[in-house]
Amino acid sequence: MSLDQGLLEGIFFQRDPSIEEDMPPRFGILRHARTVWNASGRIQGQQDSPLTEDGRQDAERWARLLTRWKWDRLLASDLGRALETGHRIASIIDIPVDSDARLREMDWGIWTGLTMPEIRAHFPLIWEKASSGDWSFSPPQGERYLDVHRRATAALLDAANRYPDQRILVVCHEGTLKCLYYHPQSRRPSSGPIPPMQSGCLHFFDIDSQGLYLFRPNALILSEPAPMRSDTSR
Helix, strand or coil: CCHHHHHHCCCECCCCCCCCCCCCCCEEEEECCCEHHHHHCECCCCCCCCECHHHHHHHHHHHHHHCCCCCCEEEECCCHHHHHHHHHHHHHHCCCEEECHHHCCCCCHHHCCCEHHHHHHHCHHHHHHHCCCCCCCCCCCCCCHHHHHHHHHHHHHHHHHHCCCCCEEEEECHHHHHHHHHCHHHCCCCCCECCCCCCCEEEEEEEECCEEEEEEEEEEECCCCCCCCCCCCC
């Protein structure tokens, strides 16, 4: 069973009809634009590589799509690829940018810099656990999925407390976003199972008395959806 399949079972999302279409919830979260290591299929983790020229152009194009809603500020991971994506978007939307290290990509330990075929070839048994949906999994010398979820959630809740009336765009990483998207705490048992998380989309999250939850998955297609992978490594 893939990670996506393992974490998807039984997850539900909440869609509040009282929220107008032109009024987003507290957070719109997206992954950074394409990087050099993305193009070569290498796990970046908490290392970094620059955006490609296509990635830079994508970030500016996304900004124009995102102007359909009113945003008050942008919050990015402090890794260079997320910050550059965030600044390119924010310069067009004309909003301030903050960063938070807790939104970083998962630390993939000794797997950082490897490709998925290399990991499957050299660590087949560990990779099987990585793909099982076990929240306690961590790559060798790396970070647990559960800890990624905890720190990213704390960053968003803190931002909501600092800016109680603001709507915030968040630029982070695929692994971080998947941990937020699929974690059981993101469930609200109201209106059916969520679809798999699509790459290249904006996802809406909100806050209620229980905490952070997935409000609307795949809310806006920013780029053509890529085939879903079984890893969370970007």
